[in-house]
Amino acid sequence: MAKMVYFDRVATALLAPEAKKAVANFMNDSVGNPSAHIHSAGIAAGTYVDKSRTSVAGLINAGVNEIFFTSGATESNNLALKGFLSEKNSGEIIISEIEHYSILDQINNPALDRFDIKTLKVDRNGLVIPEKLEEIITDETVLVSVIMASPEIGAVQPIKEIARICRKHGVTFHSDATSAVGYIPIDVKGLGLDMMTFSSQTLGGPMGVGALYVNSTISLNPLFDGGNQEMGFRPGTENLPGIVGFGAACQAISPMMADKSSRLTELGRKLWRGIEENIEHIEFTGHRESRLPGHVSFWHRFVEGESLLLHLNMKGVIAASGSACSSNLKGSDEHDLRASHVLTAVGVPEEYCSGSITFSLDYYNSEDEVNYVIDILPEIVHRLEAMSPVYEDYMKQREKHGR
Amino acid sequence: MAKMVYFDRVATALLAPEAKKAVANFMNDSVGNPSAHIHSAGIAAGTYVDKSRTSVAGLINAGVNEIFFTSGATESNNLALKGFLSEKNSGEIIISEIEHYSILDQINNPALDRFDIKTLKVDRNGLVIPEKLEEIITDETVLVSVIMASPEIGAVQPIKEIARICRKHGVTFHSDATSAVGYIPIDVKGLGLDMMTFSSQTLGGPMGVGALYVNSTISLNPLFDGGNQEMGFRPGTENLPGIVGFGAACQAISPMMADKSSRLTELGRKLWRGIEENIEHIEFTGHRESRLPGHVSFWHRFVEGESLLLHLNMKGVIAASGSACSSNLKGSDEHDLRASHVLTAVGVPEEYCSGSITFSLDYYNSEDEVNYVIDILPEIVHRLEAMSPVYEDYMKQREKHGR
Numbered sequence: 001m002a003k004m005v006y007f008d009r010v011a012t013a014l015l016a017p018e019a020k021k022a023v024a025n026f027m028n029d030s031v032g033n034p035s036a037h038i039h040s041a042g043i044a045a046g047t048y049v050d051k052s053r054t055s056v057a058g059l060i061n062a063g064v065n066e067i068f069f070t071s072g073a074t075e076s077n078n079l080a081l082k083g084f085l086s087e088k089n090s091g092e093i094i095i096s097e098i099e100h101y102s103i104l105d106q107i108n109n110p111a112l113d114r115f116d117i118k119t120l121k122v123d124r125n126g127l128v129i130p131e132k133l134e135e136i137i138t139d140e141t142v143l144v145s146v147i148m149a150s151p152e153i154g155a156v157q158p159i160k161e162i163a164r165i166c167r168k169h170g171v172t173f174h175s176d177a178t179s180a181v182g183y184i185p186i187d188v189k190g191l192g193l194d195m196m197t198f199s200s201q202t203l204g205g206p207m208g209v210g211a212l213y214v215n216s217t218i219s220l221n222p223l224f225d226g227g228n229q230e231m232g233f234r235p236g237t238e239n240l241p242g243i244v245g246f247g248a249a250c251q252a253i254s255p256m257m258a259d260k261s262s263r264l265t266e267l268g269r270k271l272w273r274g275i276e277e278n279i280e281h282i283e284f285t286g287h288r289e290s291r292l293p294g295h296v297s298f299w300h301r302f303v304e305g306e307s308l309l310l311h312l313n314m315k316g317v318i319a320a321s322g323s324a325c326s327s328n329l330k331g332s333d334e335h336d337l338r339a340s341h342v343l344t345a346v347g348v349p350e351e352y353c354s355g356s357i358t359f360s361l362d363y364y365n366s367e368d369e370v371n372y373v374i375d376i377l378p379e380i381v382h383r384l385e386a387m388s389p390v391y392e393d394y395m396k397q398r399e400k401h402g403r
Numbered sequence: 404m405a406k407m408v409y410f411d412r413v414a415t416a417l418l419a420p421e422a423k424k425a426v427a428n429f430m431n432d433s434v435g436n437p438s439a440h441i442h443s444a445g446i447a448a449g450t451y452v453d454k455s456r457t458s459v460a461g462l463i464n465a466g467v468n469e470i471f472f473t474s475g476a477t478e479s480n481n482l483a484l485k486g487f488l489s490e491k492n493s494g495e496i497i498i499s500e501i502e503h504y505s506i507l508d509q510i511n512n513p514a515l516d517r518f519d520i521k522t523l524k525v526d527r528n529g530l531v532i533p534e535k536l537e538e539i540i541t542d543e544t545v546l547v548s549v550i551m552a553s554p555e556i557g558a559v560q561p562i563k564e565i566a567r568i569c570r571k572h573g574v575t576f577h578s579d580a581t582s583a584v585g586y587i588p589i590d591v592k593g594l595g596l597d598m599m600t601f602s603s604q605t606l607g608g609p610m611g612v613g614a615l616y617v618n619s620t621i622s623l624n625p626l627f628d629g630g631n632q633e634m635g636f637r638p639g640t641e642n643l644p645g646i647v648g649f650g651a652a653c654q655a656i657s658p659m660m661a662d663k664s665s666r667l668t669e670l671g672r673k674l675w676r677g678i679e680e681n682i683e684h685i686e687f688t689g690h691r692e693s694r695l696p697g698h699v700s701f702w703h704r705f706v707e708g709e710s711l712l713l714h715l716n717m718k719g720v721i722a723a724s725g726s727a728c729s730s731n732l733k734g735s736d737e738h739d740l741r742a743s744h745v746l747t748a749v750g751v752p753e754e755y756c757s758g759s760i761t762f763s764l765d766y767y768n769s770e771d772e773v774n775y776v777i778d779i780l781p782e783i784v785h786r787l788e789a790m791s792p793v794y795e796d797y798m799k800q801r802e803k804h805g806r
Contacts, residue, residue, distance in 0.1 A: 023426070
């Protein structure tokens, strides 16, 4: 198999053919700046933005005026928290302990020192227990933010139940749904969300564009000063090619999403079973059922995740170790070798936390690709085990005890 | 002439063929998230970013580590001011009175109440007088920000002289060079700039991407919390297609820029003279010589700019009235009918300030297009004059006085 097997959808999906075509068509149309309402080239540009907004809103059952385009999920998460909190003087914020760095680092930023931060623990499967939220939410709570699905361990949270508790207490609820949108059915109204972050790149659109859903009852301050774009929430000329591709990707996913997503779930289960049945010393992470379709994550007791990835890569298979976004040393290009806070949260021993593997499949992946990975993985693991002194010790112990 | 004559480069240039081709090629390459250093798809993505950064830096003689990609000029302006000022407790900020809204609105934001704001006046031609800066700069001044070239009136500022004064006083100097980069030669080192904002869309690259040049001696705080992208200055997955197109546009402009720019200056002068010689009651704005190549801006004493634009548009000509970015009513889609602060600054009577016309030509424009506009403009003006009650009064007065 010379072709690349790309199983890193949660870092970024490959560009969907529909998105590629839409961007290429857009680039052949000579349009102006959408803010130049005064001439036909500007009006033509505005039409592209409107059409795309309708497609994006449609995928999550939002009103078109509740979708604000941003430069991506990081900006959306920053707009949601900074934009919402900038007018509050104090109070409590509750976040889960497995948030993305673009939430976590905001909470740790001294700029939010005026708020009390409470952390919502997850269980061994990476799931928030709604009753725990009931226990810690108070009249002082101003905002709850819980990631909808973890890119690292795949766990899908009981968002509807969390939203119900927030609503009951009159607390604004934001969810970072970057890994979830387009892969699990999301109805922002039915779920009761106040704000929701998502991005284009994780669902087959171009990198560099995202959106924030903001329920029309919620008021935010923009992060930038300047023009009136995105109804004043997000000044700056719109990323038109990005927005066009984002809309096309959403529109491509919408029809029969339930069917496509079921097939992806099956592919993921097949990969999970293939690994489970053929490789020893594996520990899967996240919940077996309540997880992203096509997402399989695990760690191995004797083999380093990074080595495993490099060997997979040499065989044409692209997968992730932890989160692609976990590189977090400001002002440095080095890797972040700290243990992932998500893995420690679900009880993975710290010495294994830099070594987890995440396969995230997409609609374009095939059963052949899954079979290929199931075929080559055991041999790679065995070769690496043979190089592991810890594994050698373990085998000696096992022989001694006659196991 | 059925084809569109696009003379609104400062709002957004049409996509350069080189940028279009580079983005299309990029979209056919299956690359991952550049932060996924661990696998070949991520490394391939990073290579695209590096190559582009080199092209962008080369156009302005910056170091590659001094270029930070953003979502556009608005974000760059916000990063420059907010990022630089967030660690200062007090002091004075000096800006020119003809800044873009993404500078002006930051200065007017109550978040900067701890600073004293001083405004640098411009003369009738829209030029800052460096001696005036010498008069108002003090030991308390922490930042000076002056736009390099006004998109509205085309005036190009004496940036080197302004930078020299700032350096002499140890004051950090930022310039918004969005309309200038790619059209006038810029050497950030030779000019003595500390920070410079520019964008892709105004020089033939895609919308939705820009850059901030930050001299390696300057320290900024990022606007977003999150990942380590752009050396920590700008967390969030990079806008890869945008960055690729931006780099290609810079690379296409670099060779023989002086020649191309001279030709554009000639085209602009031809248009200026054609208007001057064939149309009465015109007042040009900005400086006749110290201006953007191919930029012609004026107002007419009896004809509304917007009407003129609509009639031009019906004949296939795209031009601007004031700045495309002047729409500035937060939370509303309506036009901003306030007088442009740039036009009032250069002494245009307030009642005419919503009615100026800006032609901004680009390298792709031809002499035929200029001749076409010179041909059709007088007739349009005469038709509109005939409908103007003010013009009727004026003509009656003129006849009465035998002029």
